[in-house]
Amino acid sequence: MKSGLIQKILLLYPSCVLLFSTCALLAQSDLPADDYFRLSHHEVVLMGQEVNSPGPDLSPFRYASKLYFTTSGWEGKAGGSRLFTYLQNGATVAVPFNPEPGDKDRILDAMLTNTGKRIYYTLGHINEKGEVEKSRIVFRDKDFNGRWSPMKHLPPALNSKGTNMANPAPGIFRDNRAEVLFFTSDRPGGAGRKDIWMTSAENGVFSPPVRLPFNTEEDEATPFFDIAGQTLYFSSKGHNAIGGFDVFRSHYLGNGQWSAPQRLGQPVNSPFDDLYFTFNKNTGYLTSDRPNKTCPDDKPNCRDFDIYKIDLLATLQVFLFESNGMEPLYNCTVELKDTGSGRIISTYMNLENNYTSVGLRPGVDYQLIVSKKGYFPVFKNINADGMDFFKAGFIELTLQPMTRPQHTAPDNDNITSQLRMPHPPPSSPPPPERQESSAAATDQKGGKGEPPIPPATESKPAQPAFYARFQQLLLNMDTTNWMQITHIPQMASKVNNDTMDFLFYHKKLDCLIAFDLRYKNFQPDDTEAMDHYLSAVNGIINKNQQPAIGISVFIGSENHFIIYTFPDGNKNMENPSFIHTFLFPRHYKGVLPDPSAIVKLLDDE
Template sequence: MYRYLLAMLLLAAPAAASAQSVEFSKDRFGNDKEGLKAAQKEIKAGDEFYETDPPHYEQALARYLKAQQFNPNNDQLNYKIGDCYLHSGFKPRALTYLQKAYQLNPDVSPRIHYLLGRGLHLNAKWDEAVAEYKRATPATGAKNTAGLVLDIQKKIKECENGRKLAAKPTRVFIDNAGPGINSPYPEYGPVITADESVILFTSRRAGSTGGNTDPELGGFFEDIYQSTREGKDGWSAATNLGDAINTDGHDATVGLAPDGQRLLVYVEDNGGDLQQAELRGVEWRKPQKLGSRINSKYHESSASYTPDGRSLFFVSDKEGGMGSRDIYKIEIEGRGPAQNLGSVINTQYGEEGVFLHPDGKTMYFSSEGHNSMGGYDIFKSVFENGKWSAPENLGWPINTPDDDVFFVISASGRHGYYSSFRDDGLGSKDIYQITFLGAEKPPVLSQEDQLLASRVQPVKEILLAPPVAIVAAQVTILKGVVTEEASRQPLEATIDVIDNSLNRVIASFQSNEKSGRYLVSLPSGVNYGIVVRKDGYLFHSENFDLPAGSAYAEVVKDIALKKLDVGVKVVLNNIFFDFDKATLRPESTGELERLQKLLAETPALRLEISGHTDNVGNAAYNKDLSQRRAKAVVDYLLTKGIDRGRLTFAGYGDTEPVAPNTTKAGRQLNRRTEFKVTGK
C-alpha cells in the first residue's frame, strides 16, 4: 500500500509543481474590479471570524465560500475553507479543499499534513490518513511537541481501529427519521419511551420559544420537541413542549424515563446542570434541579434513568475523574456520593451520552477511548456478576471517524436512534433510525441497496434478502390503561413492582392522570408481583415470573379497578402453592400481607376466600384441593389477628372457569385464588 501511495505521489508531482496559487489582485482580475472588491470584502470579513478567539468557523466559512466562487484557485483560501469544514458538522468536506491547497502550494501551512490526515481520516481513507499523519509527526528533539506527538499517535491508532471495524460492517439499515421529526434546522439528542411510541428531541428551528438567536453561535436557541409514532414507520409532526419546559435560552433533552413520565433536561446554569421535569396529564411541569449530589460547579451533560427510576447514570467533568469526562452512578433519593464506574468503562479520554437499556444491565455510551475509530464512538457494556464487561464498539457504519454520540435504543433492541450529518439530511443535523438486522442468511436472491456508511458518502453493498431482526433484549414491557371498572374513566393509580422472592417493592410508578396509561419495564430474572392501587378501590394484582434469559416481550394489560362493593371479586394473582399441595409458598407473603392490610383498614369488611382449578384430573379431587388452598389463606389471616367471623372459605374446583379450558393460557387463568366481598 505504501509503495502504491509513493508511486501515486510521484505521478502527481508534475501536476502539483505546475499548479500555482492565484492571488486576489488587480493584475489577475483587473477586468472585474467590482467582483474582486466584493471577494476581498468577503475574505476580510471571514478572516475576522476566523482569527477571533475562539474562532467562529461557521460564520467564517460562509464568507470564504462566497469568495471561493470568484477565485477557486487560491492556496490560503482553500486551506482556510478546509480548516473551517474540519470544525463544522460536515467535516469530510474539508478534504477536497485541503488537497487543492496542497496542490497549489505544498508549503501553504506547517499544519497541512496534519490537516490532510484529518481530512482523509474523516473520509475513512485509513491508509492514506496514516501516511499523512506520519509526515506531520515532528522531528525527534523538536521543542514543545509532546502533545502533538501523542495526538498523532492516537489518530494513527484510530485509523487502524477503523480499518479493522470497516472490514466487518455491522448489518444495519440507517434511515432518516423523516419530516415529522427533522426540519431544515439542526435536530439532535433523541430520547424515546421503552416501547418506542414517543420520541423527544432538541431542535434549533424557527419558532423556538422567545424566537431569538444565539449571538455567539448563531442560529435559534434550542427547544425541546415531541413526536408520536404513527403506524409502523412514520412519526407525527413534532410539537414544541411549551414554555413550562422551554425558555428563551437553550433547553436540551438529556434522558427520558422508560414510561415517558419524567424527563431530564440540560440547562446552561452553574457551568451546565441537569434538571428533571414530570408529566402530569398532558402538561409538563417546570423542571426542578436535581441537587448538589448530582450537579456540581463543573459540567454535567447527559444522564439516564435505571428501569426502576431510583438511580441515575450521568456524565460529568468534575475533579477526581479518570479522564476529561467520566460516567457516574448515583441513587437519586440516597445520601451517598456518586460512584465513578471505573477504568473498565471510563478512560483517560472523554465519555459522553450514557444510556441504560430497559433491561437494567446493558449500557450504551460514547467514548473517545477504547477502540474508537475517531472522535466519539458508541460502545456497549453489560453488567453481569458484579462487574461491567469490556466495552464493545457497535461498529461500522453505525460509528464513523467523526463524533457519534447520544445514542438510544428501544427495549426490543430492534431500533436505535441518534443524530448525524448526512447527505440525505433534510437540512442540517438530522435524527436517524438504525434498524439492527440478524446474521446473514444464505442468499435467496440478491438486491443492491444503499447503506449509509459515513456522515457524507453512501457505500453500495450487496445485501442478502430477507433480513431477520435480532431480538436479544431480555426484558418485558408491560403497558396498558388503568380505569375505573364501572365508569371506564381513566385513573391515576400507583403501580408497585414487587420482587416476590424478596417480598420487597423494587419500583413504584404512576399511571397518567389524564389518560390512565402506564408502562413498566421488567428485566428478566425475577418473579414479579405487580400491584395497582388507589385509595377508595380494591387493589389489583398481576404476576410475571420471568426466568433469567427470557427474551423480549411486550404485554398489553388494561386494568379496571373495582370499588369496594358487596359481590365484587378480585383475583389474587400473587398467591402461590407447592405443586399439587395446599402449602403456601414464601413468594405469597406480599399478597397475603396486602390482603391482611385491606381487612385491617376496613373493620366491617367480610370476605369469602375461594380456590379454583382447571378441568384437568378428577373433579372431586380438584374441588378438595381448591378448598384446602382457600383454607390455607384463611388460616394465615387468622394468625395475623383477623377475626374468624369476617372470613369464610370455599373450594369450587373447575365449576367456575373464567376462560376456556381448551388452551394452556385458559387453564392457567382458571387455576386461581380469589376473594369476594360478602359484607362491608
C-alpha cells in the first residue's frame, strides 16, 4: 500500500471514530441523530388530521396520486379498522369493499401490485376485547370496467389453520421475471415468533412458502419490495435495532440470494417502533409511535401509531483538503446553491472539521461552493442522479492557496464557467494599467485642496456605454438608496492616487461602496489596492457610519473574477482589516449587485 494512502487513512481516522461513537451513543439515546452527526438529510413530517386519527393509523402506501392507509380511529365514520384513500388537497374516502361496521373482520393493512390491478390485504378477526384473534391474507382483482372483483382467498397451504398471515407485499424479481408475494407469518418452521416468508404468484398459482434467510429470533414485520431497486424493506426487532421495530433493507442478488440487512438509520428510524416503510420516487411514508403532539390532554405520554411523510434526500459527504490532497483543510465555508433558482439552500460557516454533508433532492442541479480566506474558491456542479437515498456518497475537494506565479484559478470543475466574462475585442489591444500619477489627481475639477476621485476615463479604458449601464443597474435595484459620490475632500492624497471607477453611498446600508474594474489577470496582491482605498475612505467618513464595502471585477486573458471586500467584523477605522470573498453573501441579495448581473452587463458589451 502506498504511503500517501496510509497517511490519508490516518487523517480520516478521527472522523471514523466520531462516526462509530455516534452509532453507539444513538443506541442508548432518545436524541435525534442531528444532535451528533448529520448521517442523513431526510425530512420526516407528521401528516395532518385528514390522514391521522385518534386511533392507530397504519399501512401507508402511495399509488399514482392516491395515498392508501388503514385506520381504526374513526369509529363514527368508519366503524373500526378500514382501508381509506387520500387524495392530496382532496377528500379521504373509504374503499368500496370494506367490511360492514358490524362485521367482526377488519382490514388491517393492504398493498397494490405494480399494475394496480390486484390488491392484497389482511383481514383480521376481532374478538370481544377488540384484539386481533386471527388474521389471513385475501385479494381482489380489478376488471376492465375498473370494478373490484369478489374477494378471493389464498390457498390453504398458505392460509393454514392455526397460523396467522399479515403484511402482504407483492413484487417482481428481475432475474426470472417471477411475480412474488412477501408476507409475515407465525407458521411453524420460522426462526422466531413472526418471520417474513415468500411465495411465487404466477398466473394465479401460489407456490409453497419459503422463509427468507435474514429472519431473526425476534419479530420481523411489514415488508415492502422496491421493484426498481430489487430491494426488500422491512421492520425488525432483531439485527441490533436501536428502538423497538427498526426499518432495514436487503438487496435481492438473484438466484434466491439476499444481501445482509442494513438499518436505514435516523431520522427514518427512532428509539420507538417504526413500521410500514414505503416510498414512491423521492417521497416515503412510515407508521411510528414516536412522540408527537397528537396525544390527548389526559394522556400526554401516549404511544399512538401515526403516519409520517418523508422527504427523501440523497446525502453527500464533503471532505476538504489542501492542494496536495493529503492535509485536511479546516475553517472552510461550504455553500449549496440551487443553480436553477439561484437560491442558496444551505451554508456551513468556518467548519471546525474538514468535512460536512449536504442533502440533495433528485432532479435538481446544484453547485457546491467552498471558500477559505487565502485560497482560491472551488465551484463544483453536482446532483443526486444515481445516488442512493440510504447510503451517503462522498466527494473530496482540494483548495489551492493563492501563491502560484501563474495567478490562475485551480483546475476545479466549472470555476471559470461561473465567472467567465468576454475578453476585450481582438481588434483592440489590451488597455494599459492605471497610471499612478499625482498630477492626474490634482488636475481634476473641484479646486485646490478638494480634489475629487479621478474619473475612470483617465486611468481606465474608455467605455462610457458600460459605465452608463452599470449605473443604471444600481439605480434599477433601488433608486431610493443609491447615491453616487462625485468627490470627497482630500480623497486623492488619502489613497495614494489609487482610483476607483465608482463610489456610491447606500442609504439603507449607511456605508460607501467602491467599484473597481480592471482588465488584468487576478493576482492575490491585487486585493491590497481595494484594502488601501477602503481604509482611506473609512479614515475620513463619519465615525458613526458603517465601514465601506468594495466590489472588484478582474477581466483577465484566462480567468475572470468578481471579488467582494467586507470589513472584518469590526469598526476600527484606524487599523481596519478586511475579508475578501468570491461568494456573493445571500443576505445582500437585492441590495448589492450579484455576479450574474455584472456578468450580463459585460456580455452585452
